[in-house]
Amino acid sequence: MITIDEVREQFERNEELATFHPLAIKIMNMVEDPDVSIVELEKVIEKDPVIAAEVIRVANSPLYMPSQQIKSLRYAISYLGMAVVRSIVIVTALRSVYKKVKNTEVASYLWKHSLISATFARELTTSVLSNKLNKEITFLITLVHDIGKIALLNFYTDLYQRVFVEVKNGGQFFTAEREIIGVDHCEVGALLLGRWLFPVEFVETVAKHHEEPFDDYTAIILLSNLFSSSMTDVLINPIGYMAYKDRALEILGVDSYIFSQVVDSAKKKLEKSGDLLSV
Numbered sequence: 416m417i418t419i420d421e422v423r424e425q426f427e428r429n430e431e432l433a434t435f436h437p438l439a440i441k442i443m444n445m446v447e448d449p450d451v452s453i454v455e456l457e458k459v460i461e462k463d464p465v466i467a468a469e470v471i472r473v474a475n476s477p478l479y480m481p482s483q484q485i486k487s488l489r490y491a492i493s494y495l496g497m498a499v500v501r502s503i504v505i506v507t508a509l510r511s512v513y514k515k516v517k518n519t520e521v522a523s524y525l526w527k528h529s530l531i532s533a534t535f536a537r538e539l540t541t542s543v544l545s546n547k548l549n550k551e552i553t554f555l556i557t558l559v560h561d562i563g564k565i566a567l568l569n570f571y572t573d574l575y576q577r578v579f580v581e582v583k584n585g586g587q588f589f590t591a592e593r594e595i596i597g598v599d600h601c602e603v604g605a606l607l608l609g610r611w612l613f614p615v616e617f618v619e620t621v622a623k624h625h626e627e628p629f630d631d632y633t634a635i636i637l638l639s640n641l642f643s644s645s646m647t648d649v650l651i652n653p654i655g656y657m658a659y660k661d662r663a664l665e666i667l668g669v670d671s672y673i674f675s676q677v678v679d680s681a682k683k684k685l686e687k688s689g690d691l692l693s694v
C-alpha cells in the first residue's frame with residue numbers, strides 16, 4: 416500500500432508535475448489585489464504568448480460574444496474582467512498539466528469532467544448564489560477538485576487502471592483508491608495544490624470534497640459532479656452522488672426546480688463552449 420509520504424516523495428522526484436506554471440500563480444495573486452490595473456496584468460500575461468493568445472481567443476468565443484472582433488490583449492482583459500481572465504489563465508496552465516500525463520485517454524476524460532463540473536459550478540453560483548460566493552472562485556475550485564486523480568494516474572498508472580475498473584463496476588473513486596492504492600485523490604489533490612501554491616481555501620476544499628458534512632463549496636462540487644455524470648456517460652457512478660443531492664441543495668438554499676433550470680442553462684453554456692472543452 417502506498418502512503419501519503421510516498422506520494423510526497425514522488426512529487427519531490429517529479430519537478431514537472433510538482434510545479435505549477437509560475438506565471439499563472441503570479442496572475443492568480445495579482446487578481447486578488449484590488450490595486451492591480453489592467454495594464455499591469457497585461458504586462459504579465461503578454462510574457463506568455465500561449466496564454467495571451469488564449470485570453471483573446473476565449474474573449475472572441477461564442478461564450479462571451481463580443482459585438483466586434485477583439486484583437487488586443489488589453490481590450491480582451493477589460494472586456495472579460497480580471498476574474499474571468501484569471502480563470503482562462505488557470506484553465507490554460509492546467510490543460511497543459513493534463514496533456515503531460517501518461518494515460519492520455521483517461522486524462523482527457525478527467526479534463527472534460529473538470530471543465531464540465533466547473534462550468535456548472537459557475538452557472539449555479541451566477542444564478543442563485545452570487546450574493547454569497549464569487550462565481551470565478553467556485554469555477555476554479557471545482558475545476559481543480561479532482562486534480563489528485565491526475566497525480567495518482569501519473570505515478571501509479573497500473574494501479575489506477577484497477578481503480579477505473581472498480582468504478583466502472585459501480586464503485587466510488589475515493590473508496591476504490593484507498594483500497595487499491597492506499598491514498599485517495601482528495602488528500603493527494605490537496606497535497607499537490609499546496610505545492611502549487613494555490614490559496615488555502617482551495618487546498619482545504621479539495622481535501623474534504625467527498626466528506627460530510629458538506630459546506631457551500633463541497634455542496635457545489637457534489638452537485639457539479641452529479642451534473643457532469645449526466646453529461647458524460649463513462650467512469651462516474653452517479654448513484655453515490657444522488658443520495659446526497661437533496662442535502663447539498665438544502666445547504667445552498669436552492670430548491671430543486673431552480674436547480675433544474677440551472678442544469679438547462681449550464682447545458683446551453685457548454686454547447687457554446689465548443690472546442691474550449693477539448694484538451
Ligand SMILES: [Fe+2]
Pocket residue numbers: 560561588600624625
Ligand atoms: Fe472527487
Ligand SMILES: [Fe+2]
Pocket residue numbers: 528532560561640
Ligand atoms: Fe469529480
